[in-house]
Amino acid sequence: xxxxxxYLYGSTILRKKLPPVKEIDDTLIKLIIxxxxxxxxxxxxxLAANQVGRTERVLVVDVSEIEELxxxxxxxxxxxxxxxxxxxxxxxxxxxxxxxxxxxxERAEFIKVRYRDVNFEECELEAGGLLARVIxxxxxxxxxxxxxxxxxxxxxxxxxxxxxxxxxxxxxxDYPVVPSAEANKK
Ligand code: ZN
Numbered sequence: 001x002x003x004x005x006x007y008l009y010g011s012t013i014l015r016k017k018l019p020p021v022k023e024i025d026d027t028l029i030k031l032i033i034x035x036x037x038x039x040x041x042x043x044x045x046x047l048a049a050n051q052v053g054r055t056e057r058v059l060v061v062d063v064s065e066i067e068e069l070x071x072x073x074x075x076x077x078x079x080x081x082x083x084x085x086x087x088x089x090x091x092x093x094x095x096x097x098x099x100x101x102x103x104x105x106e107r108a109e110f111i112k113v114r115y116r117d118v119n120f121e122e123c124e125l126e127a128g129g130l131l132a133r134v135i136x137x138x139x140x141x142x143x144x145x146x147x148x149x150x151x152x153x154x155x156x157x158x159x160x161x162x163x164x165x166x167x168x169x170x171x172x173x174d175y176p177v178v179p180s181a182e183a184n185k186k
Contacts, residue, residue, distance in 0.1 A: 005176040058077065083113065085111050092105075096175070109129070113126075
């Protein structure tokens with residue numbers, strides 16, 4: 001099990017739409033295990049593969065530290081897609097790839113998601129509130145979309161300086177990261 005460095009804002013891989021996984025193999029299982037470990041160390045509640053520099057269409061969720069969601073064990077979603085959405089609500093979001101930047105994002109309130117589990121079996125999940133939000137945020141990542149893309153131009157402008165510093169790698173985190181300049185050389 002290893003902690004993978006998180007690719008920071010400005011890394012081109014965060015703008016990549018990841019292709020579906022065709023089958024489960026040991027490499028994918030190892031990736032999922034490492035993503036769980038990375039998310040735990042970084043105190044995140046969700047993580048998408050391109051955030052750790054990988055191109056498998058997979059994300060992990062761990063909401064077990066949140067009191068009202070503690071019954072939900074950490075799980076992985078392979079090839080997830082939102083097949084139904086309902087309602088709308090606004091909630092503050094942050095992102096491990098964009099440290100210290102937070103803002104309100106408007107998203108659906110309830111969703112139904114279809115995905116494959118770690119046995120590659122097709123599953124459906126209905127989610128609301130924070131769980132729905134995490135899943136939508138992470139599926140966005142798999143499509144190369146960041147929560148910043150949902151902000152108005154004015155709101156985005158509020159974060160301009162912080163974003164510039166993150167792009168330069170002038171940011172302190174308590175988890176390992178890959179600044180974009182380094183990421184984009186690979
Ligand atoms: Zn994120």
